[in-house]
Amino acid sequence: MVEYDKPNEQRGSATYDICIIGAGVAGASLACYLKDSGYRICIVERDWSEQDRIVGELLQPDGVRQLKQMGLELLLSGIEAQEILGYSIIYNGEQLDVAYPEEERGRGLRNGKFMQRMRTELSDSPNITRYEGTVKELTYKDEHTIGGIIFTDKATGEQVGVDATLTIVSDGFFSKFRIEVTESEETVTGYFLGMVLKDCQLPHTAHGHVFLTDSSPFLCYPISDRESRLLIDFPGNAAPRKGEALSQFLSSHVRPRMTAGMLPAFDAAVAEGKFKVMPNHYMPGHSKSMDGVVVVGDALNMRHPLTGGGMTVTLRDVHTIGKLLMGNKEIALKETRTTILDAFYASRGQHATVNILADALYNVMSNDALKKACFDYLAQGGKQAAEPVALLSGLNSEKSMLTRHFFAVALKGGAKEISNGYRPANFSRAYYMLADAFHIICPLIKNEANSKVVNICLNLCGQILRPRTLANAA
Ligand SMILES: Cc1cc2nc3c(=O)[nH]c(=O)nc-3n(C[C@H](O)[C@H](O)[C@H](O)COP(=O)(O)OP(=O)(O)OC[C@H]3O[C@@H](n4cnc5c(N)ncnc54)[C@H](O)[C@@H]3O)c2cc1C
Incomplete structure (x- = not known):
């Protein structure tokens, strides 16, 4: 068995406490967070060289805050990361500037450099073994319990088995394993x-x-x-x-x-x-009830990258699972560890705002009336600009604030139409603005809330408010 970065005498046995699949944003940052925890960890990555990727290059302020809270702020140093203070929105030649909340700034960075910075941080840790290879299979202890992995070693082409008490699946957007360990469908x-x-x-x-x-x-x-x-x-x-x-x-x-x-x-x-x-x-994160495995990052949950929320959600998940593992070390390695996994998945409700906002905003951008209404709404300044940007930054996760602003955009846009004259066409435009807004956000809320009561209420409202396409077809 060939280990990637250890001389022969340092090679451990192929049994670890934790085995991480993929050294991307999720896997590498989790390994960095856990490196001094005392767990014996192995991380298997198919390619440790610097990648030229177009993904994950704007880290929202809450992502920066997560790194700081994990003591990993140093991962942003030495990579020419650029401070980002807010957004400029340009529409029909007009420019609207909206600042992030003062408490934290975002970062623009090259994803490949950020990854290499994390990966280098792992190279001197005695608790971490890095393998270069492609994970081919998860292995099972019983029907509901994952017991490790099998990977193909890049250098030798050999199949290598690794036993682990906990396997972290973090193999990213094209995950091979999500179909086995989640209910998520992309x-x-x-x-x-x-x-x-x-x-x-x-x-x-x-x-x-x-x-x-x-x-x-x-x-x-x-x-x-x-x-x-x-x-x-x-x-x-x-x-x-x-x-x-x-x-x-x-x-x-x-x-x-x-x-x-x-x-x-x-x-x-x-x-x-x-x-x-x-x-x-787009992929809401629905886990499967399994032991010995936890799924983190894009393997579990994805949203539109327009708002740059992916790394923030990922780093929040890394922070949560890392804290649970370090806080419950006795439990983490025993049969009762499902309590830790349940606590992790239960915590994921915190991402509803970032997840809903990303696809809601993307769909608003494809709807001319709502796009204009959204720009006009933000242009009012004050809370109408500051609060939506606080939601976008991840620093504020209030779901009610998101719903309030989302419908306020449609209502104000509709009111503006009507104020142009009490004509049937203006009332119709106002109605469809509200109906379209409802039908954009409704399925996103349903997917995040996963609650029968919420679904019934939304279905009832959906019967009253018919979007333009359905109404036209009728
Ligand atoms: C076009 C685009 C732009 C985006 N822009 C942003 C942005 O600006 N800001 C933001 O926050 N988010 C953005 N995202 C989302 C963000 O990139 C992801 O949320 C984030 O990268 C998820 O991290 P991850 O660790 O799950 O996956 P990744 O970072 O992709 O890491 C997965 C790792 O697993 C490895 N791997 C995969 N399969 C195997 C295997 N079988 N064996 C071994 N190793 C394996 C891969 O080589 C890789 O290193 C964007 C997404 C897209 C599609």
């Missing part, structure tokens, strides 16, 4: 095309930018001293492909909405043609 909601803009002059320094367009939005934020990430949304089932159609789309749809200062960097990036495409998923 849906592709579209694609992001990503490119790096070098020396790009963004409209507002140290801010994330959302450009609202007639169809789908694009985002741009700094990720290092000289680089900004541009992510362009492509809704639907077809991934964008390099070629004439894409070049045409970029020059007619994206370029005209950019500010003059961004164009040289954009043109250079388009000419270079180093694009990457990733599917965006």
